[in-house]
Amino acid sequence: MFSAHMPDEKTYSRRRLAYVVEEVSQRLLVVPLRGLRPEHVPLVEASGAFVRGCWEAARGVLALARVGEYGGIAAAERQAWEMWSELDYLLLGPDPPRNGVKVQVNAFIDVIELLTKLDVPAEVRENNTAGLARFESSHPEVVAEVRLQRKSQKHWSGKSRTSIVGPTDATRSVYKVLSWETHPDIGPIRDISTEERDGVTYLDLTVRADVDAVVERSASSTSECLLRAWNAFAQSFGQKRIDDAPPRKAG
Numbered sequence: 004m005f006s007a008h009m010p011d012e013k014t015y016s017r018r019r020l021a022y023v024v025e026e027v028s029q030r031l032l033v034v035p036l037r038g039l040r041p042e043h044v045p046l047v048e049a050s051g052a053f054v055r056g057c058w059e060a061a062r063g064v065l066a067l068a069r070v071g072e073y074g075g076i077a078a079a080e081r082q083a084w085e086m087w088s089e090l091d092y093l094l095l096g097p098d099p100p101r102n103g104v105k106v107q108v109n110a111f112i113d114v115i116e117l118l119t120k121l122d123v124p125a126e127v128r129e130n131n132t133a134g135l136a137r138f139e140s141s142h143p144e145v146v147a148e149v150r151l152q153r154k155s156q157k158h159w160s161g162k163s164r165t166s167i168v169g170p171t172d173a174t175r176s177v178y179k180v181l182s183w184e185t186h187p188d189i190g191p192i193r194d195i196s197t198e199e200r201d202g203v204t205y206l207d208l209t210v211r212a213d214v215d216a217v218v219e220r221s222a223s224s225t226s227e228c229l230l231r232a233w234n235a236f237a238q239s240f241g242q243k244r245i246d247d248a249p250p251r252k253a254g
Contacts, residue, residue, distance in 0.1 A: 015249075016219045017068050020226035022249040024065055027058050027233050036240060046103025050090055050236050057086035057232040064225040073217045077184030080221040080228075084181060087228040087235075088168035092160065094239050102160070104142050108149045109159035111135040177224075184217075 031054075036047060060082035067076040093102055111134050118128045139146050152161035160167055169175035183189050194209045230245055237244045 014219060014222070016222040016226070017065070018249055020061065020065050020068065020222045020229075023226045023230050023233075023245065024058065024061050026245045027054070027061075027229060030233065030237075030242060030245075031055065031058065034240075034242065039240070043100055043103070045107050046093075046100050047240055049103045049106035050093060050239065053086045053090035053093070054232050054236045057083045057090070057229050060086065061225050061229040064221050068218050068222045071214065071218055073214045073221075076218060076221045077181055080225050081178075081181040081185050083225045083228040083232075084178065085164075085168050087232040088174075090232050090235055092167050092170075094235050096160075099239075101145060104138065104145045105149055105159045108135065108138050108142070108146050109153070109157075111138070112149065112153065113157070 034051065039047060060079045063079035064076055064083065067073070067079065093099060093106065096102060111131055114131050115128070115135060118131065135146070148161075149159065156162060158164050158167065165175065165178065169178040196207045196209070198205050198207060233242075234244050236242060
């Protein structure tokens with residue numbers, strides 16, 4: 004299990020991220036679910052997977068932030084943002100138990116569709132087919148709903164992923180910036196130039212001037228995503244919340 008017990012972080016953003024990662028790490032060691040009703044099992048499994056995905060992304064951001072490396076950090080931050088946003092929609096949306104089933108059904112269908120195109124051991128396909136078959140037996144109407152909505156949207160919600168992770172103008176703007184950092188959209192016009200000297204053209208791929216700012220933003224944003232993700236899970240499934248924060252000054 005990951006441990007954030009290392010020398011003091013250089014900034015509060017990194018120290019807060021290390022703190023939240025460590026707190027969630029301890030809570031993920033064992034997650035007791037006393038009194039969980041059988042019909043809520045798919046929901047808690049889907050929710051737990053989203054929390055774990057957010058936690059894994061946060062560990063990546065922290066590792067990069069500790070060495071001041073911005074390459075790849077926005078992609079990990081984007082993963083944390085998506086995991087928290089999906090969890091938030093799942094737990095706060097209409098009929099969370101049903102949507103928990105939809106998450107898993109949609110995942111099985113996604114995997115099965117890909118496996119049919121790949122040369123993989125038959126056992127792999129059979130295991131996923133059997134998983135979907137169990138839902139076809141226990142929740143046939145949900146499976147039918149997911150199959151129908153996948154004709155227009157592949158996301159388990161039946162909506163676009165962007166509408167889930169960016170439901171407001173402000174959050175859409177944040178998600179757009181993270182996408183810019185992750186995809187090759189604006190790279191061709193940022194921190195790049197050519198100059199001709201003595202008949203030779205030189206390509207200058209400069210290092211971003213705002214590296215520290217990018218790293219700090221990612222650390223701050225990701226710590227908040229993970230904190231909110233865990234606390235949403237904790238509130239829904241009777242776990243201990245993370246209510247305190249590390250002091251502003253280390254030591």
